Amino acid sequence: MQSSTALMRNDSLIHPPGFFIIGLIGFPYTNIYVIFLALIYVITAISNCFVICIICMDHHLHVPKFIAVGNLAVVDLVLSTSLIPSMIKIYLLKDNFIEYKLCLVQMYMCYAFLTLESFSIAILAFDRLIAICLPLRQNSINTTTTMTTIVAAMWTLSHGVTIVSTSSMTYLSFCNSVQVNSYFCDYAPVFRLACNDNSLQWTFATVLSSVCIFVPLSFIVLSYTCILFSVFQMKSVESRFKALATCTEHLILVAIFYIPILVIFMIGLFRVGINPDVRIVGLSLSSCIPPCTNPIIYSLKTKELKRRVNFLFQRTFNIQRHSVHPLHKK
Numbered sequence: 174m175q176s177s178t179a180l181m182r183n184d185s186l187i188h189p190p191g192f193f194i195i196g197l198i199g200f201p202y203t204n205i206y207v208i209f210l211a212l213i214y215v216i217t218a219i220s221n222c223f224v225i226c227i228i229c230m231d232h233h234l235h236v237p238k239f240i241a242v243g244n245l246a247v248v249d250l251v252l253s254t255s256l257i258p259s260m261i262k263i264y265l266l267k268d269n270f271i272e273y274k275l276c277l278v279q280m281y282m283c284y285a286f287l288t289l290e291s292f293s294i295a296i297l298a299f300d301r302l303i304a305i306c307l308p309l310r311q312n313s314i315n316t317t318t319t320m321t322t323i324v325a326a327m328w329t330l331s332h333g334v335t336i337v338s339t340s341s342m343t344y345l346s347f348c349n350s351v352q353v354n355s356y357f358c359d360y361a362p363v364f365r366l367a368c369n370d371n372s373l374q375w376t377f378a379t380v381l382s383s384v385c386i387f388v389p390l391s392f393i394v395l396s397y398t399c400i401l402f403s404v405f406q407m408k409s410v411e412s413r414f415k416a417l418a419t420c421t422e423h424l425i426l427v428a429i430f431y432i433p434i435l436v437i438f439m440i441g442l443f444r445v446g447i448n449p450d451v452r453i454v455g456l457s458l459s460s461c462i463p464p465c466t467n468p469i470i471y472s473l474k475t476k477e478l479k480r481r482v483n484f485l486f487q488r489t490f491n492i493q494r495h496s497v498h499p500l501h502k503k
Contacts, residue, residue, distance in 0.1 A: 187346040191272040192363065194263050196356045200450045207264040210457065213465045214257040220468040221250040224478070231481050237320035238300050242475065244324045245293040249464030252286040255279060256460055260356055276358035277339055283357060285335040287460065288385040292327040294430060295389035297423050297471075299323070302396040305416050306403045334385070338377040345371060356453050386438060390431055397424075422471045429466055433459030 197203045228234045228243040259279060263269045271279070303315040338360065345367035355362040364374035400420065407413045437455055 185346070186344065187348045187368075188273055188343070189347045189351045191270055192276050192351045192353045192358060192366075194269045194271060194355065194357065195352045196354055196453045197264065197450055199448075200454065203264050206454070207260055210257050210461055211261055211265075213461055214253050217249060217253045217461075217465040217468075221246040221464065224468045225250070227478065227482060234477065234481060235317070237315045237317055238304075239478070240317065240320045240324060241293070241296045241300050242471070242478070245290075245297065245467060245471075248286055248289045248293050249467050251282070252290060253461060253464045255282040255286060256357055256457070260457070263356070271358060276363070277342060280342070280358045280360055280363070281335055281339040283460075284338070284360060285332050288331040288335060289327065290430065290463065291385055291389045291434075292331060294423075294426055295392045296320075296323060296327065297426070298393040298396040301420055301423060302399060304419070305400050331385075334381050338374075338381055341374050341377055345369060345374065354449050354453075356457050359456075382438060386431070386434060390427075390435075393427055422475075425470050426463070426467055429470075430459070430463045 197206075200206065224246040225243055228239050228246075259271075300315060300320075303311050307314060342360075342364060345364060346369045347366055348368040350366055353359065353362050353366070360374070361378050364371045364378070367374075397420070400416075404413050404416045407416065433455055437452065437459065440452070
């Protein structure tokens with residue numbers, strides 16, 4: 174009987190069988206909104222898988238820039254997969270219960286890849302920084318080995334801090350409500366349900382969120398400060414325009430990802446009163462829209478990637494035409 178109602182840890186910590194996700198209670202268009210996110214997920218999955226396949230198949234794209242682009246595509250795909258299918262299950266299939274261990278797994282995946290999303294966008298800023306500020310030394314500084322090492326370090330850091338913060342949840346007891354006011358097993362809404370001291374989790378949420386948001390964002394701001402300084406030293410107006418044009422798509426990525434996250438973070442940090450449904454819609458959009466728009470705005474508009482895609486399509490078309498041609502001759 175005890176195992177079906179609560180799991181005990183060290184005879185003092187109470188772990189429930191699971192949680193009920195109850196976000197968007199007062200939102201009048203929940204089903205339409207979730208169907209919209211499902212459509213976003215389909216576009217996200219197709220576009221990011223396409224980018225990953227093109228980069229993996231074409232050895233000409235096995236260069237530092239496209240290691241960073243491919244890394245972002247992988248992160249986008251996993252982040253969307255950790256969020257949107259569970260929302261479909263909760264709001265369309267009306268199954269809002271999630272087991273305790275699965276809740277921690279989802280929490281870990283979502284925050285690990287949200288952190289990686291932030292760092293991945295900063296990695297793209299590093300690529301632009303070296304290309305514009307140090308063009309003559311680009312091939313010696315930003316090598317394949319360097320980019321692979323940076324990406325690996327970011328994955329290690331992101332998963333490391335998320336493991337620590339998620340593991341801290343196992344030291345909380347849940348002896349009252351198990352209703353999570355969010356659209357997934359969200360860190361803060363879950364630890365606020367605990368009936369013992371959650372100050373450690375609050376500290377983790379504040380410090381780690383600050384580090385994972387403001388450290389990459391500060392690097393991006395610093396990078397573009399250096400880029401602007403280098404651009405305005407160029408004598409040719411045409412060169413300035415070309416240099417800045419290569420940064421446009423990346424700046425759009427930065428705005429789409431960081432502006433909603435910063436607004437919601439500041440609201441939570443200063444505990445400003447906000448409608449829970451508005452917070453959930455804002456968080457879900459800031460988590461789900463960037464992975465959909467990234468390959469469309471940035472990856473698929475990259476000159477080299479477009480050239481390789483056109484080449485592959487033309488080669489496929491020519492192969493099909495030559496295979497059909499003998500039949501027409503007959």
